[in-house]
Amino acid sequence: MTRDRIRRSLRGLAALLAAVGLAAPGAAYAQGxxxxxxxxxxxxxxxxxxxxxxxxxxxxxxxxxxxxxxxxxxxxxxxxxxxxxxxxxxxxxxxxxxxxxxxxxxxxxxxxxxxxxxxxxxxxxxxxxxxxxxxxxxxxxxxxxxxxxxxSASQIGHPWGEYMYKELGLRNVTFIGQDYTWGHEVTLGAVKTFTALGGKVAKIIWNPIGTKDYGPTIAAIPAESDGVSAVVVGVDRVRLFEAWFNFGMDKKKKIYGGYWMHQDALPQMDERAIGLIGNSLHYAAGLDxxxxxxxxxxxxxxxxxxxxxxxxxxxxxxxxxxxxxxxxxxxxxxxxxxxxxxxxxxxxxxxxxxxxxxxxxPVQNVYISKIQKIKHPVLGEVMTNVPIKTYPAVSQFWTWTPEEFLKQGPYKR
Amino acid sequence: MGRVGIGLALAAFAVALTLPQFAGPFWMGLVTQMLIFGLLALSVDLLLGQTGLFSLCHASFFAVAAYTTAILQVRYAVPTLLAAPAGLVAGTLLALGFGLAVRTRGVYFILITIALGYIVWGVLHRWSSFTGGDNGVTNVPFPAVGELRIGSHTEYYYFVLAVVIACALVYRVLIASPFGLSLRGIKASETRTRSLGYRTGLHLYAAFVLSGLLASLAGVLYVYYNRFVNPVSASFPISVEATLMAIIGGSGTIAGPFIGSGIILGLRNWVSSFFELYATVMGVVFIATVLWAPDGIVGLVNRLRAARARRKAL
Incomplete structure (x- = not known):
């Protein structure tokens, strides 16, 4: 960064000298x-x-x-x-x-x-x-x-709700959502498409960013729900991951990441993540x-x-x-x-x-991805998100027309 | 204020007046921001520096005033002449309620004000149908009264400068008045002041509400400058930062909070543009202040001058 600055100042100096020496081509300089x-x-x-x-x-x-x-x-x-x-x-x-x-x-x-x-x-x-x-x-x-x-936040939430109902066969889901605008919009976007198909919401548990302890959240998951959807950001991603396994929940319930195990958080997680569905996102590093x-x-x-x-x-x-x-x-x-x-x-x-x-x-693909260990030509063995299902050309309005969607108003908790 | 003080103040005033001649729009914006947050720091210091009460909820008055003005202007198209005073009233009403916290002292007062501050932040954050949640309120216009309207950041700078000078003058009268004297009496020893017949509780309550009014004024100025407000403005760090500004500049003085605001905002916004570890610089400044200038910059300057005067006298 500093080197950039020096380079920029030198370039500025050069430009100044050029301007002093040759006043005429000034206009040409401004153009290019x-x-x-x-x-x-x-x-x-x-x-x-x-x-x-x-x-x-x-x-x-x-x-x-x-x-x-x-x-x-x-x-x-x-x-x-x-x-x-x-x-x-x-x-x-x-x-x-x-x-x-x-x-x-x-x-x-x-x-x-x-x-x-x-x-x-x-x-x-x-x-x-x-x-x-x-x-x-x-x-x-x-x-x-x-x-x-x-x-847009809900652009990745909409396919996620449909995926849980149609592909995972879930009917009664507990949603863990991060309590701020992005978290609301991703979570409630998924809730919207999930319930539209007939799915039932067991409970929505909101956690503020930077929640220290995910124990209470996990304790609050209703026994009858058949799956958990997680939308978490920042350091909460790792905290939820640790709490989930420390409480032995991996043996009791299925958890799926709507927006969870991103590439930048994977190094802080370990092999227990392999096989979990990590994200519903417009990008996965394991995309082929x-x-x-x-x-x-x-x-x-x-x-x-x-x-x-x-x-x-x-x-x-x-x-x-x-x-x-x-x-x-x-x-x-x-x-x-x-x-x-x-x-x-x-x-x-x-x-x-x-x-x-x-x-x-942007209209773009949304990928549901699973955490897998791959052989990378540069890095060797590495964990990453590998797409298992692609929703092609997803619009921010999902299947609604823009007018219909705009009339509904924003997602709010 | 001695002759040197008056000279300094006049010099500062002259610089402030001619600033737009040689400073670009970015600097004008930054200096406006410094003045506004200096005003917020001054409001915190009315309690901290004069009465010794350490309040950590001043961001609440600031934000509630800002939100009230912004929502009225943007959503209900209320003119500035009504929206700005409404912001002041809303912030002050909140201070009338929160002022009951002066029934406690010391660490309990600090804890209660922190809690109250978090309540306001929580309401602004959660009540998204009304406050806009995280997205806040955008598109606040420049203030306008009838045909008179402020059209640029430079014009707004002059407006803020005028308001700040007026506030500083009123503040000076206030702390020089018997009321101000009684506040400092409470700071020195509340029991003694009470035994002299002062209703110390009432004095503190009045100081709290006045301080809330000043913070609200800063909030209204802020929303017209930023033209955008979101729950961050009510958050705990803003209250802490305002207190830090007062302490670094010099608590118990008028210039101090503005100097502190200039240092903190300057470091954050200007130093960060060429030095990545600017947060470290801020940390060093804080530590240095605590170690060598516990009375802030103004205190340090006074101490140096006193030392020189003593040397001269010898």
Whole structure:
């Protein structure tokens, strides 16, 4: 990072010298000057690990693309949002006013999303929302300058409810959900499709982020429920995992992860995880496509680990924005053209084919995945999410029409 | 305030007035934020520095005022002239209720205020049909009164600066008044003040409510600056941070909380842009303050000046 700064200052100095020496080609320089991208992620705080994954994924893409798009150089400025909306707003304003970025990418934390969208709205600088998942950003509270490149929370919840009913044959499920917007929307999305098919909800147990003890949660699972669905984030993923096995629940009940055993948490879990259904998600590192193989191998070579969905998402955002910038020949100053290119591009990402729906949210595959040990060409034996069922081209509105869905209103506990 | 103090204040005022001439929009925004959080820290310090009560629920008044104003403006299209005072009233009403906590002292007071603060945070977080939950309330417009409207962050900066100066002046009158003197009497020894015939409980209650009013004012200024509010603004860390600002800058002074707010927000927002381990810098600053400047920056400066004066006298 420091080296980047030095390099940037040197480049600035060079530009200054050039301007002093040759005043005439100044205009040409402005035309072909670098494209600046502001990446807003938490590098400290509770979600620092996924934040780091995003930076790594994003940088990997631009290194592969040799830091060029549309014939212009690309510069990346990273800011730490600390997962706090106040800090996110201030940093976004710094990106726009101080760093003069052409567009922003981020933020990660759900509640930072609307905050950064606010800055995009007041300044007109486009925001590629990645990976904050608040449903409302691409549904009830849209901003013309904001497009999402990751996923809406309930988009992964809907297929999960159907999968539990149809494929797992569950009829009476206990839902463990994380008590904040993302957790509500993923969990209640699954509850919605599960009950629509005739499934019964035994109980929904909400836990705030950072719950220390999952004992009470496990004790509260009704005896008659035939399965447990888990939607947990951050360090809670490991705590629930440990508590589940420590209480000997693995011998009594079946637990399934709707949003649980992500790649970044797997190293903290052990072989007991193998065979469990870990996630219903738009990405699984064990996905067997040429795009994903190339991506995971490059990522593993560089970072000695498999990418989480955060890393893939940031990588794909890089790919998506480069595709858009290429298609407008690098004229990033034309914001409307850039946003339009983002909205119409067709992407072959590591996670599968992508395109925007009419509401600025990607239509994409959702994978139900199982934790398995695989032989990785770079890392050797490693645990990962391997897809066992694919829901192709899932829309954020699932099977409803946008109008119907919007009329229902947001998922709220 | 001595002659040097007045000189410093005038110099600071001159810098504040001309700041937009040489500072970009990012810096204007950051300085506005510093002023607003300085005001919140000042409200905390009305209790901490003057009466010795350590309150950890001031984020509640701040947030309730901010939410009230935001919801009225955004959802009910109430004009600023009504929405902003409504925010002040809501925050102050809450302070009237929470003020009953002054029946306790010491660690019990701290615990009760923490609990009250968590209740407000919980309500804002959970009552999502009304407060918007985690997503909060977005799209708060700039304040406008009739034809007069604030159109940029620079104009808003001047507005905040004017309000802050007015507050500082009123605060100065308040702590110099007999009421302020009795508060400091309570801080020094409550039993003695009571035995002199003061109704100390009532004094503390009044100080608590005034402090709540000031925190609400900061909340209303904040929501028009941020144009967005979510439950984080009511969270425990905000209360703690406001207290830290007062302590680092210098508790019991007027300039102190603003200096503290400048240091903390400056470190977090500016240092973080070029130094990844900025949190460590903040930690070092906190430790250094506790070790070498327990009375904060203002206390340190006063001590150095006193030492120099003594050397001169010798």
């Amino acid at each position: 000057g670098p494209i600046k991208i502001g990446l807003l992620v938490p590098l400290t705080g509770p979600l620092a690990t996924p934040g780091r994954d995003m930076v790594d994924g994003f940088n990997l893409f631009w290194e592969q693309a040799r830091h060029t798009a549309g014939g212009r150089k690309v510069e990346i400025v990273v800011a730490d949002t600390t997962c706090n909306p106040d800090q996110a707003i201030t940093q976004a304003r710094r990106m726009v006013h101080q760093e003069k970025v052409h567009f922003m990418v981020g933020p990660l934390c759900g509640h930072e999303g609307p905050a950064v969208a606010q800055v995009s709205k007041e300044t007109g600088v486009p925001l590629l929302m990645d990976t904050a998942g608040a449903d409302t950003v691409t549904k009830w509270d849209r901003t013309p300058t904001v497009v999402r490149t990751a996923v 496509t040429p795009e994903n193989k190339a991506f995971t191998e490059a990522f593993a070579t560089k970072h000695k680990r498999l990418p989480s969905w955060f890393a893939e998402s940031a990588y794909t955002t890089g790919l998506w924005s480069k595709t858009a910038v290429d298609s407008i020949q690098g004229k990033i100053e034309d914001r409307a053209a850039f946003l339009n290119a983002m909205r119409t591009a067709q992407i072959k990402a590591p996670r599968g084919p992508l395109r925007m729906d009419g509401y600025d949210n």
